[in-house]
Amino acid sequence: MKKCLLLFIATLIYVAGFSQFSKASLQASGLTCAMCSKAVKVALEKVPFVKEVKVNIRNQEYSIVFKENSKADFDELKKAVEDAGFSVASLKVTGSFTDVNVKKDSHIQLGGKNFHFVNSSTQVLNGEQTFTIVDKDFLSAKDYKKFSAATKMECIKTGKAGECCVKDGIHSNERVYHVII
DSSP states (O other): OHHHHHHHHHHHHHHHHHSSEEEEEEEEESOOSHHHHHHHHHHHHTSTTEEEEEEETTTTEEEEEEOTTOOOOHHHHHHHHHHTTOEEEEEEEEEEEEEEEEOTTEEEEETTEEEEESSOOSEEEEEEEEEEEOSTTSSOHHHHHHHHTTOOOTHHHHSBOOHHHHTTTOOTTOBEEEEEO
16 A cells, blocks of 8 residues: 555656646747748647647747646757757746746756746746747857857856756756756
């Protein structure tokens, strides 16, 4: 009985960790017509953790809902857009949080992912929050240059954990997403 109860609790913790992020808003660049928008929509719909994609053609924006209890991979979203022949101009991801402490230029793990808060003030995240990913290839070169200048940590250049991240408990060479709130 104890083993079954422990297995059940472990399963709940495992699932909760992956269901933290529920949706995203993605802007694509390079679109010139409705067929381009449709190509990106179809590519995003093929991503395994995507439940639904709605398109705002005027803003070249895609509202994406993730499947419950699935692990969202933001690099997979970017790859789907690139495989359709376009690039990501902006990616904002939304999740639900309870008592998550963040501070400027620090790293934390959320939902099985590593995040570096580039410009956040010290705060506690509760409820639904939206992060903008400011890594290279997730925004324009001009915006990337602006945000990468906001930190001296080396991980912003590669997207991989370096010595700067180890002090925050992140293993060397793991993926790190750089975000602003």
